[in-house]
Amino acid sequence: MQVIAEAGRYTPPAGTEANDWVVHLNTADLSLGTYSIPAGGVDDQTPHTEDEIYVVQAGRATLVTTSGIEDVGPGSVIYVPAGESHKFTEITEDLAMVVVFAPPYGSRARRLKLYFAERTVVAVSAMPSLASSSARSLPSSPA
Numbered sequence: 001m002q003v004i005a006e007a008g009r010y011t012p013p014a015g016t017e018a019n020d021w022v023v024h025l026n027t028a029d030l031s032l033g034t035y036s037i038p039a040g041g042v043d044d045q046t047p048h049t050e051d052e053i054y055v056v057q058a059g060r061a062t063l064v065t066t067s068g069i070e071d072v073g074p075g076s077v078i079y080v081p082a083g084e085s086h087k088f089t090e091i092t093e094d095l096a097m098v099v100v101f102a103p104p105y106g107s108r109a110r111r112l113k114l115y116f117a118e119r120t121v122v123a124v125s126a127m128p129s130l131a132s133s134s135a136r137s138l139p140s141s142p143a
Helices: 107-126 130-135
Strands: 020-026 031-037 051-065 068-072 077-080 086-102
Touching (some): 031 051
Antiparallel strands (some): 020 031, 051 077, 051 086
């Protein structure tokens, strides 16, 4: 067992950052962190390759996704499927959320990148080189 006492505590962004993300846990099957956005701030995230659950601990905002719009506040639990565009807008109070990614954040993107890199190497190595293809003789035509 592991108790993660600091999960869900608001942390103001550092310097000129728009928001703050703290990773608390990474396992083979999931990752957990705290996402904080100050009142009036900007959510600059892009869609993720993993499923995501937000549990709002503090603050108020509106979540805008491709599938709907929802006002959120303390106690709200929101599921966002992998690949769905989503942004927190109208952040009226400092927003702090526990975020769970499954599988772990970035793991599908890394697997996809590796998958396509391997396929590219296989495809390129399977192609005849230009030099060898130009050196081949054409089949003789039927007489």
